[in-house]
Amino acid sequence: xxxxxSSSDPGALLAAVLAANETTPDPRLRQVMAAGIRHLHAFxxxxxxxxxxxxVGLDFLVEVGKATGAERNEGILLADILGLxxxxxxxxxxxxxxxxxTEPALVGPFWRAHQPLRSNGxxxxxxxxxxxxxxxxxRVVDLDGTPVPGARVETWQASPKGMYENQDPEQEDMxxxxxFETDADGRFSFVxxxxxxYPVPTDGPCGRLLAAQGRKVMRPAHLxxxxxxxxxxxxxxxxxxxDDPHAYEDVVFGAVGSLLRKFEPDGHGGYRLDVDLKxxxxxxxxxxxxxx
Ligand code: BEZ
Ligand code: FE
Numbered sequence: 001x002x003x004x005x006s007s008s009d010p011g012a013l014l015a016a017v018l019a020a021n022e023t024t025p026d027p028r029l030r031q032v033m034a035a036g037i038r039h040l041h042a043f044x045x046x047x048x049x050x051x052x053x054x055x056v057g058l059d060f061l062v063e064v065g066k067a068t069g070a071e072r073n074e075g076i077l078l079a080d081i082l083g084l085x086x087x088x089x090x091x092x093x094x095x096x097x098x099x100x101x102t103e104p105a106l107v108g109p110f111w112r113a114h115q116p117l118r119s120n121g122x123x124x125x126x127x128x129x130x131x132x133x134x135x136x137x138x139r140v141v142d143l144d145g146t147p148v149p150g151a152r153v154e155t156w157q158a159s160p161k162g163m164y165e166n167q168d169p170e171q172e173d174m175x176x177x178x179x180f181e182t183d184a185d186g187r188f189s190f191v192x193x194x195x196x197x198y199p200v201p202t203d204g205p206c207g208r209l210l211a212a213q214g215r216k217v218m219r220p221a222h223l224x225x226x227x228x229x230x231x232x233x234x235x236x237x238x239x240x241x242x243d244d245p246h247a248y249e250d251v252v253f254g255a256v257g258s259l260l261r262k263f264e265p266d267g268h269g270g271y272r273l274d275v276d277l278k279x280x281x282x283x284x285x286x287x288x289x290x291x292x
Contacts, residue, residue: 014041063205073109073290077206080106080252081215090256096233096280099143105238105254110164111224112291115154115177123191124155124178129171131160131193133270134263140186140227140277147186148279151229154179155190157222162198166291182229194263194271197221197244200251210251217251220244225277226286233282239275 003012017037024030043049067074079085085106090097093104118124125131140151156177158164165171176195180188199217201207210217221241228234240247242260263271 010041010045014038017041060205060209067204071291072201072204074204074206076109076290077200077204078209080108080254081200081206081210083253086253086256093280096143099280100278101143101280102235102237102276102278103256103258104236105222105224105256105259106252107226107236107287107290108224108238108252109290110166111154111156111226111289112166112174112177113289114292115156115179116174118178118180118190120180120183120187120189121191122178124176125159125191125193126172126175129159129175129193133266133268134192134194134273135189135266135270136192136223136273136275137189138187138225138275138277140182140188140229140279142232142279142281145278147182147184148229148232149182149184149186151182151186151227151232151279152179153182153188153277154224154226154228156224157192157195158198160193160196162196162221192223195221195223195241197241197246215251216246216249218246219250219252220246220255222255223273225275227277227279228284228286229279230284231281232279232284234285234287235277235279236287237277239273 003009003015005012005016018034021030021033021037024033064074064078089104089106097103138153140148140153142148159168159171159176165173165175165177176192178190180190182188197218197220200219202210202217221244222238224238226234226236238254238259239261240255240259241263247255247260261273263273266272
């Protein structure tokens with residue numbers, strides 16, 4: 001039998017809410033909701049949450065929802081700046097990483113569907129994007145180091161000014177974006193310009209939260225990759241410039257140690273980046289693409 005509710009016994013209230021949840025037919029939803037309820041009650045008790053503070057929090061969530069649409073997603077950004085998105089992604093890839101697979105990183109909000117297919121060695125930056133040359137050479141391999149030919153490799157990056165092409169009227173459509181196919185030796189390569197770091201969007205509720213926390217808002221310079229090959233789990237990751245001033249303070253906590261790379265000077269004012277992308281066997285499924 002349930003204990004009677006009383007203001008001096010928060011445990012009875014928690015027990016009643018958990019009992020109400022027990023009628024949830026879906027077992028996973030029941031489990032997730034029970035854990036969520038327990039943690040929310042513990043959180044409110046720990047900080048002695050006031051009714052006014054609860055209202056501020058609920059108003060914030062409403063604002064996050066209102067600021068979310070096809071072109072912008074403050075909900076994803078909230079999970080990102082709280083480190084929740086990175087936690088969930090790293091946790092779901094832990095077996096692959098323990099076996100030697102490349103660590104994943106967030107897809108983020110800037111990947112576009114239908115990035116142009118280019119041949120290996122192609123230049124992906126237009127003349128209107130000046131900056132130091134960056135030559136990228138990559139290899140897609142399995143956990144034993146055997147090359148994976150015919151893999152689809154998507155890449156996208158910000159410009160040397162720290163802007164993606166869809167944010168910047170000065171860049172051509174699909175600039176600094178491409179899709180490649182690995183050759184018989186699992187290799188792909190392209191020529192680009194060195195990206196710069198950039199701030200996450202700060203003109204919405206998440207930006208206000210970051211300001212209230214006195215937090216830095218930058219992501220260190222990086223290149224995104226998504227690799228898709230038959231018989232392997234899809235890998236979404238990023239390689240970060242270890243020399244970026246924000247290399248160790250990524251606002252979305254995606255710049256894990258194994259993904260920090262030296263962009264090596266080529267002796268002519270440009271840079272080289274060599275990357276290995278190690279895939280785990282499994283079902284190939286592309287993640288949700290945030291932009292058309
Ligand atoms: C990105 O890597 O493009 C990104 C990820 C999370 C928030 C904002 C941008
Ligand atoms: Fe990015």
